[in-house]
Amino acid sequence: MPIHGLSLSKYPTKPDHFDIEQVIRPNILALHPYRCARDDYKEGILLDANENALGHSISAQSPPDDASSFDPMLDMDLHRYPDPSHDPIKQRITTLRSVPGIDHIFLGVGSDEVIDLLMRVCVTPGKEKILITPPTYGMYSVCAQVNDIGVVKCPLELSGQSGEGGTKGRFSLRVEEIKNAIDANASIKLVFLCSPGNPTGTKIPLQSIKAILDYDGFKGIVVVDEAYIDFASAGSSAVTLVKDYANICILQTLSKSFGLAAIRLGIAIAQPPLIQVLTNTKAPYNISTPTAHLALSALSPSSLATMQSKIETLIAxxxxxxxxxxxxxxxxxxxxxxxxxxxxxxxxxxxxDGTRPDNVRAQKVYKALAEENGVVVRFRGNEPGCEGCLRITVGSEEENSTVIRKLELVLNQF
Incomplete structure (x- = not known):
């Protein structure tokens, strides 16, 4: 059964062992998506969606907090449902990420919506599974449990020297073990890889990702979560693989390098068949007009230059x-x-005595920093290979100085 809304000319040809219609759940393939008012007409006297034709009721005379950050939003047509497709945003993403076209882009309410949607369209509840590589982002397992999906765990390489990266160092991908897990679990439909990893901070080399994409024993989709990709070196992104592989889906976000965590905009980049399935299945107006307005501004040339400057500052x-x-x-x-x-x-x-990572001491330091010194970091000592670890976000110069000063104080106490 072909994917509704997609021309057969858009169907993938590589790799040979992959057939997207065998990955998507049959009920999703048969789905005719909800057709919303803005799918047909976006301009004119719009009397088709039961909107309030008189506009929103927010008074500019009594803003809730700070008027300086309040007024611009009042110029939007907030009484109208948002554009269901947001093609201008997608066009700017295609330019930024060198993607073939907007039919390769899907927008979600944060990456979390995309993660959940991928599971709902690909993995049959109670029967099929996903594969994750701990330590990794916790929402993969949470979404799997919500959707009654099994989870196969294939840990990253936990030995090796810290900071080595590559294909053999600590937190590298154990490709052969993943292949073995796939062979032992034919019901695995999605493999989730986080690159750079959270909480590991380690990117996965493209050759490791390609090894799974090319493995003909795996008939599913490799999902590469690149939330932190802009902080890695040039050439690290797996987006370059999308043009050649129909069995890959890249997740990105405006939350991290763009500094827009509050607007909740996630991005999926893949070949058109998977993008069309996600589009057919999403809620009709999942991206709000304020979010779209801010995202489009953030993707303008001047804003991108500012973003790049801030990335360079954070890396330094x-x-x-x-x-x-x-x-x-x-x-x-x-x-x-x-x-x-x-x-x-x-x-x-x-x-x-400095001989080993210590979870007990790390917990004490973590709590003392937060409760007595006003510095909040993240305890990650319970993750595989992360015993005794605190995850510290890179802050401003002043914040980083405070972290060091307070950490020195607390370490002297315990």
Whole structure:
């Protein structure tokens, strides 16, 4: 059964062992998507969607908080349902990420909506599974449980030296083990890879990703979550693989490098068949008009230049933070683990004698920083390969200085 709304000329041809119609659940393939008013006409006297023709009722005379950040939103047609497709945003993403066209782009309410939607359209509840590579982003497992989907875990390489990266270092992808897990579980439909990883901060080399894409024993889709990709070195993104592989889906977001976590805009990049299925299945107006307005502004040339400048500042600050942490290592801090390809670092808190990572001490440090010193980091010691670790987001120069000062104080207490 062909995908509704998609020309057969858009169907994939590579890799040979992949057939998207065998991945998508039959009830989703048969789905005729909800047709909303704005699908047909977007301009004119719009009397077709039961909207309030008199406009919104927010008074500019009594803004709830700060008038300086309130007025611009009142100029939008907030009484109208939003554009269901947001092609101008997609066009700017295609330019930014060198994607063939807007039919390769899907927009979601954060990456979390896309993750959930991929599971709902591909994986049959109670019967089929996903594969994840711990330590990794926790929402993969949460969404799987919500959707009654099994989870196969194939941990990343937990040995090796911190910061090595590549295909053999700590937190690298264990490709052969993943293939073995796929062979043992024919019901695996999605493989989730986080690159750079959260909480590992380590990117996955493209050759490792390609090894799974090319493996003819896997008939499903490889989902590469690139939320932190702009903090990694050039050429790290798997978007370059989309033109050749129909069995890959890239997730990106405006939350991290764009600094727009509050607007909740996630991006999926894949070949048109999968994008069409996601589009057929999503809620009719999933991206709000205020979100779309801010996203379009963030993707303008001037805003992109500002974003790139801030990324460069954060990368420099990351190096400075790591140097400052090493300067107080004698108080019981290990070297950072992972490859530091993100906007955070992972630092193990060691036992008082400095011989091993210490979860108990790390928990004490974590709580004392937050409850007594006003510095909130993230304890990650319960994740595989992350014993004793605190995850510290790279902040402003002032925030980083405060973190070091307070951390030094607390480490001297415990």
């Amino acid at each position: 600050s990351r190096a400075a933070l790591l140097k400052s942490l090493s300067d107080i290592a004698q108080l019981g801090l290990g070297s950072s683990i992972g490859s530091n390809d993100s906007n955070f670092v992972m630092i193990p808190v060691l036992s008082k």
